[in-house]
Amino acid sequence: MAIHEKTLIDPDRILQHDHLVVDGVDVSGSWNTMITPRTLTDYEENFEKIIQSYSGGENVHRCWQCGSCTNSCTMYAQNVDFNPRYWIYLIRLGLKAELMKDKDIIWQCVSCNKCTNICPKDVRPEGVMKATAHWMEDNGLTPKTLSTHFDEEFTHQCIEFGRIEDTEVMMGFYKRSNQPLVQAWIVEFGKRLSKGLPLGQLAKMGMNVVFRPKTKSWGKTGEVLAEYVKAQKEAAHHG
Amino acid sequence: MSAQDTVLVVGAGPAGLSAAATIASMGKKAVIVEKEDILGGAPIISGYAKLVPSGEWAKDAIGRMVSRVEGDGNVAIHKSTKVTTVEGEAGNFTATLSNGNKVEAGSIVLGTGFTHFDSINKPEWGFGTYEDVLTTTQMEQMVGTGQITCPSDGRVPERVAILLCVGSRDRQIGREWCSKICCTVSTNLAMEIKEISPSTDVFIYYMDIRTFGLYEDKFYWKSQEEYKTKFVKARIAEVTKSPDGRLLVKGEDTLVKRPIVIPMDIVVHAIGMDPNALNSEIAKTFGIGLEKHGFIDRAEQYTNSQGTTRKGIYVCGAATGPEDIDTSIAQGQSAGSRAVADLFGQQKVAS
Numbered sequence: 001m002a003i004h005e006k007t008l009i010d011p012d013r014i015l016q017h018d019h020l021v022v023d024g025v026d027v028s029g030s031w032n033t034m035i036t037p038r039t040l041t042d043y044e045e046n047f048e049k050i051i052q053s054y055s056g057g058e059n060v061h062r063c064w065q066c067g068s069c070t071n072s073c074t075m076y077a078q079n080v081d082f083n084p085r086y087w088i089y090l091i092r093l094g095l096k097a098e099l100m101k102d103k104d105i106i107w108q109c110v111s112c113n114k115c116t117n118i119c120p121k122d123v124r125p126e127g128v129m130k131a132t133a134h135w136m137e138d139n140g141l142t143p144k145t146l147s148t149h150f151d152e153e154f155t156h157q158c159i160e161f162g163r164i165e166d167t168e169v170m171m172g173f174y175k176r177s178n179q180p181l182v183q184a185w186i187v188e189f190g191k192r193l194s195k196g197l198p199l200g201q202l203a204k205m206g207m208n209v210v211f212r213p214k215t216k217s218w219g220k221t222g223e224v225l226a227e228y229v230k231a232q233k234e235a236a237h238h239g
Numbered sequence: 240m241s242a243q244d245t246v247l248v249v250g251a252g253p254a255g256l257s258a259a260a261t262i263a264s265m266g267k268k269a270v271i272v273e274k275e276d277i278l279g280g281a282p283i284i285s286g287y288a289k290l291v292p293s294g295e296w297a298k299d300a301i302g303r304m305v306s307r308v309e310g311d312g313n314v315a316i317h318k319s320t321k322v323t324t325v326e327g328e329a330g331n332f333t334a335t336l337s338n339g340n341k342v343e344a345g346s347i348v349l350g351t352g353f354t355h356f357d358s359i360n361k362p363e364w365g366f367g368t369y370e371d372v373l374t375t376t377q378m379e380q381m382v383g384t385g386q387i388t389c390p391s392d393g394r395v396p397e398r399v400a401i402l403l404c405v406g407s408r409d410r411q412i413g414r415e416w417c418s419k420i421c422c423t424v425s426t427n428l429a430m431e432i433k434e435i436s437p438s439t440d441v442f443i444y445y446m447d448i449r450t451f452g453l454y455e456d457k458f459y460w461k462s463q464e465e466y467k468t469k470f471v472k473a474r475i476a477e478v479t480k481s482p483d484g485r486l487l488v489k490g491e492d493t494l495v496k497r498p499i500v501i502p503m504d505i506v507v508h509a510i511g512m513d514p515n516a517l518n519s520e521i522a523k524t525f526g527i528g529l530e531k532h533g534f535i536d537r538a539e540q541y542t543n544s545q546g547t548t549r550k551g552i553y554v555c556g557a558a559t560g561p562e563d564i565d566t567s568i569a570q571g572q573s574a575g576s577r578a579v580a581d582l583f584g585q586q587k588v589a590s
Binding site: 037038039040041042043045061062064065086089090092093095098121 | 440442448460463464467469470471472492494495497498499500501502
């Protein structure tokens with residue numbers, strides 16, 4: 001029998017096989033619909049500590065659920081699903097699966113800091129939103145932001161070559177963020193550059209592409225740096 | 240010893256002890272009648288751990304109050320004794336005690352206290368069924384031993400749940416009052432547990448948190464911020480046991496709007512304060528009235544705040560309703576001095 005109230009059930013709780021035959025009986029489609037229970041069966045105590053290890057999340061444990069943050073929130077005025085008070089509660093108890101239901105809107109915090117100004121317990125909810133967004137990004141739960149792509153390319157070049165090369169940073173950034181490498185402004189830039197014909201500059205750019213500049217005696221410095229950055233990150237977020 | 244220089248004090252808890260010491264310090268005689276064989280009242284008899292808000296061990300703090308009256312020549316003490324009848328009137332009472340003695344007193348102070356709620360009356364929360372379900376007084380006794388372990392098998396609990404409002408704010412069992420101090424006691428208990436057993440996480444299940452006055456930051460905030468006590472807004476419906484031996488607390492998380500079934504190792508009932516189980520007997524013996532919940536009724540809030548409904552008989556402490564120790568002691572002083580004022584009043588009339 002079809003379940004008519006399906007709209008009231010979270011879609012991820014409905015289990016249904018399009019084709020299913022049990023003991024010779026065809027129970028395809030809605031005939032085999034099962035619904036997973038709503039019950040929460042455990043907390044993940046450590047989760048609060050993980051969020052606290054990100055900058056901005058340090059005070060999340062102070063929250064007493066008064067709702068001042070949500071009440072003052074710029075985004076909440078636009079979308080009632082944007083509820084910092086609720087997310088803080090989920091973080092505190094480690095109800096990660098519940099939190100993940102809102103993963104596509106948590107990053108929308110505009111950092112107006114009205115919540116932080118009004119919070120009677122100095123939780124700094126704006127910081128918690130930021131920390132949560134970073135944690136989600138670190139764990140591949142949300143796509144990387146453009147600025148993260150840029151940071152990664154920039155850091156990569158620093159570690160690899162001991163310096164950056166502007167064109168490479170730009171191209172690497174476009175590659176990482178799946179943007180076209182030939183952009184209208186680059187074409188225009190090239191056109192104007194060729195008009196003035198600064199031969200020296202062009203030759204230098206050409207050389208840089210062929211012979212990638214690298215800091216002298218860079219040696220293993222990059223590897224050591226990379227190790228250090230990795231260790232720091234692990235110590236901060238998994239300690 | 241004549242009626243005009245004696246006050247009868249019934250009950251030797253914080254309130255009664257305070258009243259007796261006040262009476263003695265004003266040069267009058269106090270006769271203490273205590274039904275138990277030790278003095279100190281609930282904090283001593285139930286073995287409380289560290290008191291709120293001083294943080295001092297009950298046996299030290301209340302012990303000082305006991306030794307103060309024991310060493311006072313103006314105080315006579317009858318232990319394991321009850322008042323059986325009271326005759327006469329204000330200024331000239333004669334009380335007969337169960338040990339056969341008679342006491343002539345000009346006025347009477349009742350510090351007859353309360354009775355801890357018996358968790359057996361909420362069977363769905365597992366007390367009496369599962370060994371690892373305890374009351375706050377039992378947990379305080381455990382804190383007193385300096386070790387936190389599950390009574391069932393001696394393991395160190397990973398998680399302790401404290402359920403608030405057990406026997407308070409519950410019309411279903413006729414307890415329509417807030418027991419006032421359990422929130423503060425529970426947040427304090429959570430800190431004591433964490434101090435003894437740092438690997439144990441403490442969860443407090445609440446409807447509201449009522450850590451009144453200065454107990455807000457000293458207990459609630461401190462417990463949450465420094466001792467990482469987690470506060471979960473849920474009224475627990477049932478405590479059961481899972482096949483692996485752990486307890487399961489079942490209820491609805493009010494904020495997540497979802498049913499919860501969470502494994503716990505120890506569940507603590509923050510039991511409330513009932514009217515003294517003997518209050519109907521006390522009311523009859525002393526000829527005083529009880530208020531609607533069964534606590535001892537007071538005469539007039541503003542000009543005779545420690546008076547009962549009977550002239551010359553005063554009441555202090557948790558006998559009048561859920562009360563904390565500090566306030567009980569203050570009320571004891573208040574009732575004691577009012578009772579002594581009555582004695583002087585009688586002398587004036589006599590001269």
